[in-house]
Amino acid sequence: MSTTLRSACPIASALDLLGDRWTLVVLRDVLLARKRSFSELAAPEGIASNILSDRLNRLVDAGIVTREPDPDDGRRRIVLPTARGLELVPILLDLHLWGTRHTAGTAKPQLAEWVARDREAAIASFLP
Amino acid sequence: MSTTLRSACPIASALDLLGDRWTLVVLRDVLLARKRSFSELAAPEGIASNILSDRLNRLVDAGIVTREPDPDDGRRRIVLPTARGLELVPILLDLHLWGTRHTAGTAKPQLAEWVARDREAAIASFLP
Numbered sequence: 001m002s003t004t005l006r007s008a009c010p011i012a013s014a015l016d017l018l019g020d021r022w023t024l025v026v027l028r029d030v031l032l033a034r035k036r037s038f039s040e041l042a043a044p045e046g047i048a049s050n051i052l053s054d055r056l057n058r059l060v061d062a063g064i065v066t067r068e069p070d071p072d073d074g075r076r077r078i079v080l081p082t083a084r085g086l087e088l089v090p091i092l093l094d095l096h097l098w099g100t101r102h103t104a105g106t107a108k109p110q111l112a113e114w115v116a117r118d119r120e121a122a123i124a125s126f127l128p
Numbered sequence: 129m130s131t132t133l134r135s136a137c138p139i140a141s142a143l144d145l146l147g148d149r150w151t152l153v154v155l156r157d158v159l160l161a162r163k164r165s166f167s168e169l170a171a172p173e174g175i176a177s178n179i180l181s182d183r184l185n186r187l188v189d190a191g192i193v194t195r196e197p198d199p200d201d202g203r204r205r206i207v208l209p210t211a212r213g214l215e216l217v218p219i220l221l222d223l224h225l226w227g228t229r230h231t232a233g234t235a236k237p238q239l240a241e242w243v244a245r246d247r248e249a250a251i252a253s254f255l256p
Contacts, residue, residue: 006173008235010227011156011220017231018223019149028139045134063230084230091226092139094219095146099138102191102212103145107136 017062022047023055024092030065031089032126036078037070064088089126093119145190150175152220154183158193159217160254164206165198192216217254221247 006012018024025043029035041052056079059065064085070076093115099105100112114122134140146152153171157163169180184207187193192213198204221243227233228240242250 005232008233010233011223012153012173013231013233014223014227021147024143025140045140091222095139095142099142103141104133105136105138105141
C-alpha cells in the first residue's frame with residue numbers, strides 16, 4: 001500500500017488507498033455500522049490493533065475520516081466520516097450486494113435486497 | 129488473501145477475494161478495457177507476471193473469469209468474464225468515479241462524468 005500513485009487511472013488510484021484486506025472493512029464499520037471509537041472499530045473479524053491504527057492514520061491523511069474529541073468525554077477521540085468518506089457508501093453497498101450473491105457471506109440479506117430494489121434509498125439511509 | 133472467509137459479512141467475504149492491490153486492476157482490464165490475453169493483461173501499471181498468474185487462477189477458481197481457447201489461435205488461451213464477473217462492472221465504475229473525484233487519478237474523465245450522469249447506461253455499455 002504505497003501512497004505513490006501507480007498510474008493516472010482513477011481506479012488504480014482509488015485502490016492505492018483502499019485496495020487491501022482491511023481498509024474497506026474498517027470503513028464498513030465507520031460508514032454503515034456507525035462505529036466511532038477505536039475499541040468499537042476493532043472489527044468482529046479481529047483486525048490487529050497496529051493495522052487498525054495504520055489504516056485509520058491513512059484514512060485521516062486521505063481526508064476520508066477525521067478524528068474529533070468525543071462529545072461525551074473530551075479526553076477521548078472518535079472517528080467520524082467526511083463528505084469524501086460518505087461517497088464510499090455506494091461502493092460498500094455494491095460490495096455487500098455482490099458478496100451476498102456470489103460469496104458465502106450471508107449477514108444482513110435484507111440490506112442486499114434493499115440495494116437491489118432501491119439502491120438510491122439504501123444509500124440515502126446511511127447519509128447524515 | 130486467504131480463501132477462508134473471515135466472517136459472515138458479505139463485504140468482508142467479497143474483500144477476501146477482491147481486497148488487494150491488484151485484483152480489481154486486473155478486472156478493470158478484463159471488464160472495462162476488454163483485454164483478453166495474458167500479455168495484454170500485464171497491466172500498464174506493471175503487475176509482476178507471477179502475481180498476475182496467481183490472481184487469474186484465483187479469479188478462475190471463484191468463477192469470475194474463465195480461460196477459453198483463443199478463437200483466432202487454438203493453441204493460445206484467453207480470459208473471458210463470466211456473468212458473476214460482469215456484476216463487478218458497477219463497482220469498478222463507482223471506484224472510477226470516486227477516484228476521479230478524490231484522488232489524483234485523472235484518466236478517462238468522460239467516463240466518470242457518464243457514470244455520474246447516467247450510471248445505468250454507463251454500466252450497460254460494458255455488458256455483452
